[in-house]
Amino acid sequence: MMQKWNRLYEKYGQKVIVPCFLVILMLLAYLLMIQMTKPESFNAKLFSVAERTIRSPQTMIDTKKTEEEKTAAENSVEDVYTFNRETGQNRVALMDSFFAYISEVQGEVKEKTNKQETVSAADKVKLIKAKLSSNVSEKITASISDTMLLGLINADAKDLETVKTIVSKEVSLIMEGNIREADLNTKKVQARDDIELSNLPSQFKTTAKALASYAIVPNETFNEKETTARQKEAAASVIPEKILQGQVIVQEGQIIDRETYRQLGMLHLLDQKMPIKQYAGYALLILVLASILYFFTTKTKISRKKRQQTLMIFGVAYLFTLLLLFIVRLLEGANLNNIAFIFPASFLPVVLKILLRERYAFLGLLFISTTSLFVFQSDEASVVSSIITPFILLSGFVSIISLRDYSRRIAIFRAGFIVGLFNVFCVVFLMMINNSTILNENSLQSVFYAFIGGLGAFILALGLIPLFELLFGVLTTSRLVELANPNHPLLKRILMRAPGTYHHSMMVANLAEACADKIGANGLLVRVGCFYHDIGKTLRPPYFVENQLQGINPHDRLTPEQSRDIILAHTVDGADILRENHMPEPIVDIALEHHGTTLLKYFYLKEKEQNPDVDEASFRYPGPKPQTKETAIINIADSVEAAVRACAEPTREKIEQIIEGIIKERLLDGQFSECDLSMKELEQIRETLNQTLNGIYHQRIQYPDEKKGEN
Template sequence: MNLQDYIGKIRTFLSYKVFTLICFLLLAIVLYGVLFYNVKPQTYDVELFSVSDKTIRSPKTIVDEERTKEEQQKAADAVEKVYTFKKEKQQNRVSLIDSIFEFVLDINEETSTGKEKTDGKPEKKPIEEKLELLKSNLTANVNEDVTKSIPDEVFLALLKSNINELERARTIVVGQVETLMSEKIREENVPHYKNLISDRIGLTSLHSSLKDASVELGKYAIVANEIYDPEQTEERKKQAIQSVEPVKILQGQVIAQEGHLIDHETYHQLQLLGLLKSNPSVKPYIGLGIFVFLIIGSLFLYFTTFRVKEEKKQNYLILLSFIFIISLILMKIVGIISDLELDNIGYIFPAAMAPMLIRILLNERFAFILTIILAACGSIIFHDEIAGSINVEIAIYILFSGTAGILLLTNRNRRSNILQTGFYVSIINVFIIFFLLFLGNGQLTKIEYVYYLTFAFVSGLLSAILTIGLLPFFEAGFGILSTLKLIELSNPNHPLLKKILMEAPGTYHHSVMVANLAESACEAVGANGLLARVGCYYHDIGKTRRPQFFIENQMNIENPHNHLSPESSRDIIIAHAKDGAEMLKKHKLPKEIVDIAEQHHGTTLLKYFYYKAKEENEGINEADFRYPGPKPQTKEAAIISIADSVEAAVRSMSRPTLEQIKEVIQSIVQDRLQDDQLNECDITLKELEVIKKTFCETLNGIFHSRIEYPNSK
């Protein structure tokens, strides 16, 4: 009992969907378990202000957010406040002071109330009335509320002064304001400039009250003209913050040196990296879970859309899983060896083994999918002693090596071709190594180059050797009929083929002729031509039990059916299909070959013996003279069924012409269709036309006309 039989027993207890889900779940668990150690961060039991007993390096590159914020704050604090010089303030303040003097002069020009005294001089307005009028005019015509900011004593002193004194005071104050306000004055420097204008005006020869009033006006005129700009300042701070490079802890960076003190900074970095046993990080495990989910999810989606029978789909899944797990185990073993200070031994991993096995046993698409998955897993397992890191170089190496194995394995029919492919893969591996080394501009010694190249070369050869060694186990365990197995079965030295050749030479020749027809027709419609050829070799093995009862073996002997009843002849002829299937099962030939032997006659009617029996008994049942079947279930079986009849019919003809061959083929195919013999296989009418054409070409090449040479005398 092979592995497939055990799997079949499990299937009987579970539905297809449940069984498939269990397979994917187990594969996910195995994948997570294999990669778990490689992403598990190494933690250290260290205390603050203790001495490190080993050198600790960072397993990854991360940003120290706390330190980065500190540096950004320092950069922001270093930005000076931005001030904007308002040049127009000089003219505004000068105009304000000038306007005050102008209003005072205007009021003083109004020297009378319009009435005359007894001595004939105009009557002057009271000073209080002038003050009120001045303040009213200033309030109405000046934007600033100067009357509240400037004391009344200042206005009274101005109103009491004559025109000449006012003009002189006006010139002095306006000049000093204009001079000082031309300089950049910040808010904090305003008192200094007020004192400065006070001192300068105080040195003038104005009379005391007017001088004091002029000082107050000058001090009032002095304001800040270089104003703090909060928006510009904030923008410059943002620019300073953005210009700060993030503070990073680089992968491979030494965090703690052996024998050195664990200070606050070192402890903070160890804590940030999750290297302390007191606060291990769970992020690597979550990341690995996402990685496994993506891989298993992708496989699940692909298998869901894969259009084959459920049983076959599950066989593919289990086979793929086994090969994948074997590759992971090999990868893990090499990874463990690389941890023993054997640098870069990861390149010895037989990266092309799994792709070549899948290419031979399944198809190219599955092989490419597995290659990509193995490359991703390899990048984690061969992590250069830094848990959780990704080794891109080894991923590229595995990807290219596996792809080379798939593409170079063009002829899968011989085991020697696998070894040859392994040699070619070794050469490709060497080129990949040179590409990686030269691109990285690495400085290596000669002995290191030798190690690299040796590992790469051994990887290719090891892939071929393991492929050849594991192939028979998978073929036997899963009952897979690979091309290599078919080639082995086509060897004339196989015991059953030798049996046919020795005991039924006519049948052997007939089988070879049918094989030529069936193979060419299968290849023309995209079916498995090699399977058809090998199936033809064995399809009539049942005739070896009674070879003389079949016409192709009746050489120089009387036909034994002449002395038998139609029913006896029927039983003998029909039995060869069942006998052949039993013999093939006994010799453990693949199921596909057994099915061809069992199905190549379908449920067709033995017309000759049926009509012969009908001549003797009109009430004979037609069903009794039909093969038990089943009908052909595959294209290969259907094509062999037609080819078997076509070859026998054409061989019985004397010097068949092309037109006669066409008529025979058309008649046989039409008979199969009308008899519903092709209803249970997926062959189409269009493919039948291609098959008929191929049969015609092949048979015409065999039975072509020959020139008749005169007998030599």
């Protein structure tokens, strides 16, 4: 089954399987987020009795009440009017002009009379109307009757001046005050009353009243722009009506009236629905987290295959953590007080630190802390909802710091115990900060759950890490230590079938591990990879020189082409054997790549003696070339160990020449063109091989013959 999956992954993985897999993970994470954050539904009916106390799961603005408050604020703003002092002055001037025309008409009438011309009453009225209509206003002639006009024309100068003075004074006095359209009639009545009480001759009072009534007009106009601005300002100053998280909407036993029912509906406590914008918001949250992970991963200098493996491991671990969070939420629904503290906050950081790197552990902690913030904010007002996110953050951080040696299960378990104790301490001081009661049953439950959650996270991680290793072919330190055990069946197989190869592998492992440690590569991976890199030789042990008995070489009976096929096949055969035994992919890659595409020079030259036209490519290993520093180190160490072992008397100079020659040959052949091995690191590898091999093959001190037996 695993072989079929590996073949399918190799063929379609990078282009189809991995992208689809990641999209599916995002969709599942989104669905879990929605399921955990949607409001709880209550079977509440209008005018029924509430079966339980219902609190608001979130803080929300009551838009209806807020709009009502804004409307009330706008309506409370009085209309703004603009007072125009010039209006009063203009109306007084109008009266002065009116009386001036009366005086002018009186003069014309007198002049005509002096000329013995007859001027009738109608002519006098016509004459004054003509002047008023063309120079003052037609409306004044409509407000003043002909009789009144004629009376003023016929009045003597003293009476006319008295009427003018009283009218102008009254108009000026009234117009000094604020007059709106609604107050106009009142002001006119006031003017008429004042004139009635004045010392004006009675025959002119009616005319004076009419003139004053005509002259008085509104001097305040409605300012629509300023009124609208003040209404908007009043509306803006209204504090939005909010339903706060944890606020009691209805107490148990109370009647659910229309207002309460409306609030329950607005909070989606009747239909278990969220607003569309919240669905969109959570979708964007998942998208942002996925983008952060993607760009975080692309900044790491790793191969595309390794990057996709990292994304899948992180995605599956995060999704599994969300599933654990969902289970905790279900337990909360079963009215288990403070059960949220049992959430294994350390699980994701621990798994990511062991499977990937510490930097991914911190990123995973950021992800799960952010997620918990949104998940638990939908809780009713409780101690848990306010301190669970800092609890998860602190617990995860301490788990990363405390987990140092994860090559041994007991060390991981010990770290889990430490985190469990810290969780207890963390819950206590967070409750103290929150001013919660500590010495009661609920607090003791919280402490117990926190300890179980801390220790349980590590136990759960220990149980699931082998599954991650199997699914994604990832290697952990503990797995490498397990594979390095001499009692491993495959190592026993090599020892029993090809003891020379076994000894050669051990020697190469010592050399390669020293080089890996020198340049900062994964020394343990190099060592274990060396143990298994030549397992393909167990199919035909005698055809490899380290397993041949002295003087017996099976290749003497074979053609160069037959020998070539046997030798070249051991890398592919080894990879197949390792895959059949479900070995991690990096170990399989080492078996396949440790010779790269190097030339099988001995048999190639032997064939060329018989066939000068032989194709050199047919005598090269199938590859691929080393893809990692670790495989490149093994490529060099493998050849160097074999060459030095074949040397009759390996002196310091000979060893240096062998190492120098092999490294130079590999460089010129382009064997390291697909891995990120630098020239500086190659020089460090050369120096380390020289030191190590000279330490192994140092010249022994020559003792006297009689003491040789003592050595």
